[in-house]
Amino acid sequence: MPRMASILLAAVAALGANVAHASVDADQGKALASQGMGSVPACASCHGAQGGGMAAAGFPRLAGQGEQYLREQLEALANGSRTSPVMAPIAKQLNEGQRAALARYYAQLPTTLDVDGLAATGRDVASTADRGAWLATRGEWGRNLPACNQCHGPGGIGVGSQFPSLAGQPAAYLVAQLRAWREGHRPPGPLALMPAVATRMDDQEIQAVAAYYAQLPARGKSSSSSSSSSSSANTAPTTTASNAPTATNAAATPPATAAHAMDTAPTQPPLFTPPPASAIPDNAFGKIVRQGEQIFLRTPELAPGFVGNNLTCASCHLDAGRRPDSAPMWAAYVVYPAYRAKNGHVNTLAERLQGCFRFSMNGKPPAADDPVLTALQTYMFWLAQEAPTGVKLAGQGYPKLAPPPQKPDYVRGSEVFGQFCAACHGSQGQGQKQGDHWVFPALWGPDSYNWGAGMHQIGNAAGFILANMPLAQAGLLSPQEAWDVAYFMNAHERPQDPRYKDSVAATRKRYHDDDDTLYGLEINGHVLGSESPPAGGRLQRDAEADGTAAR
Template sequence: MREDSTPRRRLAWAAGVVVALGAIAAVWMAIPPRLDEAKTPGFSGTAEAGLVAKGRYVAQLGDCVACHTAPGGPEMAGGRALETPFGTIYSTNITPDPQQGIGGWSYAAFDRAMRQGVAADGHRLYPAMPYPSYAKMSDDDMAALWAYLRQGVPAVAQANKPLGMHFPFDQRWGLAYWDAVFADKTPFVPNPQKDAIWNRGAYLVQGLGHCGACHTPRGIGFQELAMSDMGSKGALFLSGAQVEHWNAVELRDLWTVPDTVEMLKTGQNRFATASGSMTDVILHSTQHVSDPDLVAIATYLKSLPSATPEAALPAPVAASAAASATETPVAAYTSRGGLGYMQFCTDCHRPDGGGVKGVFPALAGNPTVAAKDPATLIHITLTGWKTASTGAHPRVYTMPAFARLSDAEIAEILSYVRTSWGQGAGAVDAAAVADARKSLDPKIDKTPFETPRLARLLDAPNAAQLVRGMRLNAETHILLPKNVGNDLNCTSCHLNAGTVADGSPYVGVSAFFPSYAPRAGKVITMEDRINGCFRRSMNGKPLPPDSDDMKAMVAYFDWMKGTTKKEDKVPGRGVGKVDPKIVPNVANGEKVYGAQCAVCHGQSGEGLKDAAGRTVYPPLWGDRSFNIGAGMARTYTAAAFVKRNMPIGFHEKFPLGQGGLSDQDAVDVAEYFTHQDRPDFPDKVKDWPKDPKPKDARY
């Protein structure tokens, strides 16, 4: 599905139109037509409630609110700024206010504006208003929409903002010539050779849905090259387009009917998740469309033959079928892009590119990944992403902007993604990222903590050992099953293989060892500290200190040390602190857990597994979780971690969108999950032999 908003795509159209108008305006002059209101029948009286309700549905089909409601402003009162390179167009007030809105218009004036792009006072509308598509509306739908806008929308006396276009692009009269040359206002005509479902879908896609405004390529005058699937250029209709570093993907024969219905209804399906401002389209429009109409739309789109058919799509995976799980590509550990992906992307998109169903999109089979042009992939990486809030998936998940990474780093990671799951898609060039960055001017995270780059492991003389050490952190319970007694990995607590600020990073840590540990009551080594995690957090057995795996883990820690000295202070070290004077509210903690944590860690703290039974997110209590001797079993330690690192995908903080709960909520939810049943720690009696025991210790 398209990644950009209807207003954004229309703006590119309008920007192109005004370029053409600039040339026309230099030669032509015209007198705009005016409406003789005296000869135009009005639309008087009170419409039936059913007609108003139908009009509301028509407005949702047309997504009128997308352009005609400013962010935070009253519905349909206009004022949304539509930026173009030649100035700003502001959407207009279409509430029934008689002075500022359309309350003084006749039905005929409204019908003409919708179908011909001419307002009641005769001025021409910029084709950011998709009147060539709305020209296909039936008379019944137009009348219903009019009834809704007159009687179903509150009148708002908000003045329309003046046009902010620069000369000569502010000269609307030239639009008459654009209309004469380019505007196809052919009414919708049902195809007698197709059934009612197909024709309903064709009507909605070509008309009210105005899908071609984004998904159809444009010509020299920036007009849609085809307004339907008929005619000599019909094969171009919905064949995909690009604007402003976004790809509006080809919709012709893209997915199965159920897959398309699921996307439009919920904002995601097994192949992709809507992103960018397409989320607004789904929020305000398609999630409200009836199931029969969604099936009709999907049936019509599926029927359109593609000149570039996608590779055969995989069959839906049954809930009980886990045998077809994919594996992590070998290049994940042998290439800079692979290591970059493993560092920054796997928490959400998973090592195998499978994503997390209902939460984070899969990359395997995703049309954005496989697109010939990687523009959308680059755009999302630089500027971030949000899911649509729908009835099926009300919670919004985010991907932060990765503009902090260099153009080369982004190109390497995206090239790895496309090589691994792009069905033959080409590599991404750093120059393309640089061009997009220049145009998009993305916001760059500037926190002082500099995330170490795992890609640089390959530059070290002991690269193989370091990569092994990194993998032992990321895949601990898989690679060391004899030493790990639960479903946790080191990265369950040390995010992104220990590279995230306030996520218990490994940066500089080995410089501080050997050091005195109050819990042990003695000076311990780096190996002792690692084995403490194996015994407590992973409820397992220690690694032999002289084993190759222990040496690999220590080597990885030493590489993370960099130039840090024992007397240095490392910004972002540890997990921070939470005021221990905060009194926990367990009842609120249970509510917070249900709202913020259960989707990843399970309603009963059991964690989340994929179709193959592999752990995606670890359990927080029960036999497969950490034992009572772990630091995370303490309320205020857990609360500090949660405050800064959980949940992920919650907002736009680099690199995981992590953290965001209040101190109170963090303490409450920490108290709730730390005091659930979990394994015992037999050696607990030996802890804190010399120093005071923390008040939140579980024993």
């Protein structure tokens, strides 16, 4: 007991020291920001008293940005890996502790941005005539240009410590930074995503995106964002063919990845390119197509009664279900009805979608005639209307990879995850959000897909990862790395298979008795599925709270 008491006292003392250190850091940062030091001017002289920036002069907002992000930028300016004639000389005069203090101080300052209003704005249906809005909210995945909001959150609100908020930053500052990444004058950052993105953008695109984010706070909730949650699924700005992106930009097939090179089919399936979103007709039919597209992109928000986690359809079917090798909707539409071994009978398209809600969304299936399913099927039909039916198209489903040279391994997968995945999905695979707004989906745990979802199969996950991850850098991983990280991802607990009956062993024997799933197997001393959260997620929790849960 004396030894335990001494350990506890030491721990309490260390905690107190850390708290005191944090307070000292914040105070030191505040002093530097407001008063400066010797020849180092006060940060407030350029960035404002509350770190809000000065748009007219092009000085960025610092308040509320991630502490790690701010610290890394100051260190990069000090060591010369990020160039700036104004900031570099200042950063070099600060020592490491002073830079850390400034980062902590500005990170804890409240931001004046209307996060909820910006998030709603970021989900508005963009017009293809507004180039900046389109690239920011939708991207051009055929050029491996994901939407900026894909990482920086809806409305550019920012997320976590690595992805700063963009909304309200001066356009001149954003333009300069994108050009700096393109020209190698800024450190590459997490996964070298920004150089990959910036090098694919021309000057006009850079300026358009910068202008879009710079004006966002002026929009707030009072303009287009005010109707986003209630009506943007039903309406969209009218666009014409003349406003559509070029075929190269809007609908091009992504470059071949390593996954394509491993396709062992004797003949190549036909290619197909879906129509651009700008071609959705401006009539009653087009209204339902847009509804389906928006449900696809904002599933928990627009189909809340059927979704038990925080994933959207687009979490696994990228670019609003358009991207090849990401189980695109146009390729799925043309092969249903189809027999599925999963449930042992011919499935209609509606039944297939019901399964997505039950398993991938960890929710409950809408009725076959529910408006949600009607809108989704209408959207899929519109995407595939020119495609041949009953034919496997190139890019259908996820790539089927050859067996890896080495058996998938948990430890190697953990290393791959830490290097390439954790920056976005969190160190514990929990996903990342800003406030109530999810940006990166959870890969395991209570907010992820359940044990009945197709992504829990290691082969599906490996094919998806190799062809699509990391964002903007498809094909960066080797096939072995994709297999390893897929194994690691699916070697964690997730919500229970809703078909569970009697025991984990019985459920494995009935539904998971193959080498492609880890359900029911012992990994690191734990039997997967034995401590799974209940299927149904928040729908089940809400039902239990209301006393209406199934018993």
